[in-house]
Amino acid sequence: GAVVSQHPSRVICKSGTSVKIECRSLDFQATTMFWYRQFPKQSLMLMATSNEGSKATYEQGVEKDKFLINHASLTLSTLTVTSAHPEDSSFYICSARDVGGTDTQYFGPGTRLTVL
């Protein structure tokens, strides 16, 4: 099946620092990847759509200068949380769209970010 990996799985950082999260599709090419954020006991909220070779599309209310997205290849997208603050602490999950198969989205295992 379609496998998506994320790294790191868990990160703790100090307020004001930047954190980079990688999302990789391991056995398929993904022209489109999606970044979600999930706070405790809430559902997933889409942050942005990452398109290979072009700028990401951000959802309303998501600061593009704070959440930098780069989709440099068909198998890798990165999300950088810049100048992280405690309110950015959350579960960040990426998904990749398998256009070669059933056109569904497969999720990575998620990255739990804690900002002290």
Add this chain to the structure above:
Amino acid sequence: QKEVEQNSGPLSVPEGAIASLNCTYSDRGSQSFFWYRQYSGKSPELIMFIYSNGDKEDGRFTAQLNKASQYVSLLIRDSQPSDSATYLCAVMEYGNKLVFGAGTILRVKS
């Protein structure tokens, strides 16, 4: 913003029973519907997708879609304690973006 509504639960069923999870959506033009399962602290995993009216079966799972009523459901037969999780209904909208419901917590009691 399109809306996807689910009863938050928890829905409690005894082991071996049928669990019925329901979802309604607001956009009549939606074409693709997905059910994901999410265990606590983990990311969602795809259970099924359905595009056409009617039933779609995969093992113990059956997805049902009624576009006229804007309603999609998931039936889990022979429920097991390992099925205890949060079930997320998702609808695909323009741009292949998924809009998720808040999820229904299912508890299967042994």
